[in-house]
Amino acid sequence: MAVVVYLETENGNFKKSALEVSSYGRKLADETKTNLFGIAFNSADPFKIQKYGVEKLINIKTDHVFDAKIYADLLCKNFKDLSGKIFITGSSADSRFIFPIVSISLNASYTTNVIEFPSSISPLVLKRSAFTNKGFVFTELKTNHKIIGILNNSFGIFESVRKLEVIDYVAEGLVSNVQVKSIKEDEEKISIADAEIVVSGGRGLKGPENWNLVEDLAKTLGAATACSKPVSDMGWRPHSEHVGQTGKPVAxxxxxxxxxxxxxxHLAGINASKCKVVINNDPEAPFFKAADYGVxxxxxxxxxxxxDGLKKFKSK
Ligand SMILES: Cc1cc2nc3c(=O)[nH]c(=O)nc-3n(C[C@H](O)[C@H](O)[C@H](O)COP(=O)(O)OP(=O)(O)OC[C@H]3O[C@@H](n4cnc5c(N)ncnc54)[C@H](O)[C@@H]3O)c2cc1C
Structure with a gap:
């Protein structure tokens, strides 16, 4: 009975979250003295995952655009073929769409927002972030099959090379009830979900003409750019950058x-970030209470x- 990880890809490349999910799975497989297997869709370079401890990878080849039901069915079939017991996934929007379906099909208990390695393996007890990251809940998964959804950037990425077998699985003859009419590429340069560093701007920047400040700082740090809700509502920035309770979560x-x-x-969506820095001209701004550092x-x-200071520091 193996630990199986769902390894998300983007344009054929493993997402950063896939490496984290693998690292988590590797540790769990070691602790439970079992194998770590993976399932991916359309990986262009499957052997890249070898470094993170996967021993066998089912690389599902499909030209279907994303359809949660079809992806869920394919994941369930391959999970069963791999004799999986514990399924681990990340916390992307797609994964949160697919895994409730997987959970029902496998009759598996499923918990999301997991932020640490299990505090107990038998029974399986997981610490998860709750109350928009202001508190924690310890959850026990009781069914035979179990699904763990880990929050991005909560566990870390660790190398642990294993011999890897890659098996291609060609998914054919699938009928989707969802038809994609058009696709508009997201304008984000670095995806907020995968970013190590996020630089965000609010209404205090007065207008879109001043966004060079956010973009220059982000470029210097290799960061993604984000914004508050009113900023995207006013059309200063694209909606894909809106973070917070009603926008994208940031960790x-x-x-x-x-x-x-x-x-x-706003804080509800960014609380899971490890270090928060605020720059604001009002010392009474509520952000200062939530921040680790403030200017x-x-x-x-x-x-x-x-x-300027960062550029000088980097050039040394
Ligand atoms: C149901 C609901 C859901 C919501 N969801 C979200 C959400 O997901 N995300 C979100 O962001 N908001 C959300 N909001 C809106 C939220 O309540 C706030 O109104 C919003 O976050 C404020 O945006 P802001 O901080 O950019 O603007 P403001 O509140 O106007 O703050 C601007 C800040 O800039 C500072 N400032 C001004 N000039 C300067 C300067 N020269 N230098 C430095 N600082 C300066 C000011 O002191 C002020 O603190 C939601 C609201 C509701 C009711």
């Missing part, structure tokens, strides 16, 4: 907020100095 290692007040709905100052003075 980066570093989150820098510039001219963002720190309203509860009270005018963004138009502070950010150029920060970029």
């Amino acid at each position: 980066s290692n570093l989150y820098i907020a510039i001219g963002v007040s720190g309203a509860i709905q 009270v100052g005018d963004a138009f003075e502070v950010v150029p100095k920060l970029i």
Whole structure:
């Protein structure tokens, strides 16, 4: 009975979250003295996952555009063929769409937002983030088959090379009830979900013409860019950058907020970030209470100095 990881890909490449899911799976397989197997869709370079401990990979080849039911059915079939017992996935929007279906098909208990390695393996007890990352819940999974959904950037990536067997599985003859009419590419340069560092701007930046501050800082740090809800509502930035309770969740290692007040709905989506830095000219801004580091100052003075300092530091 193996540990099986779902390894998400984007344009044929494993996502960063897939490496984290593998690392988690490897440790769990070692602790439970079993094998670690993986399932991916359309990996262009499947042997890349070997470094992270996977011993056998089913690479499902399909030209179907994303359809949660079809993906779920294919994952269930291959999970059963691999004699899986524990299924591990990440926390992307697609995965949260697929795995409730997988959970019903396998009659498996499923918990999301897991932030640590199990505190107990038998019974399987998992620590998960709850209350929009303001508290924790310890959950026991009781069924025979179990599904763990881990929160991005919560466990880390660890190398542990194994001999890897790759098996191609060609998914043919599938009929989808979903038809994609058109596809519009996301304009994000670095995806917010995968980013180690996110630089975010709020209404304090006064207008879209000042976004060079956010973009320059992000470029210097190799970060993704994000924004508060009103900023995207006003069309200053694309909706794909809106983070918070009603936007994308952020669980980066570093989150820098510039001219963002720190309203509860904004903080709800970024609380899982490890280190939060705020730049705001109002010392009473609520963000200062949630931040690890704060700069009270005018963004138009502070950010150029920060970029300059970082460039000098990097050039040394
Ligand atoms: C149901 C619901 C859901 C919501 N969901 C979300 C969500 O998902 N995400 C989200 O972000 N919001 C959400 N909101 C909106 C939220 O309540 C706030 O209104 C919003 O986050 C405020 O955006 P802001 O911080 O950019 O703007 P503001 O509140 O206007 O804050 C601007 C900040 O910039 C500072 N500032 C001004 N000038 C400067 C300067 N020169 N230098 C430095 N700082 C400066 C100000 O001191 C202020 O703190 C939601 C609201 C509701 C009711």
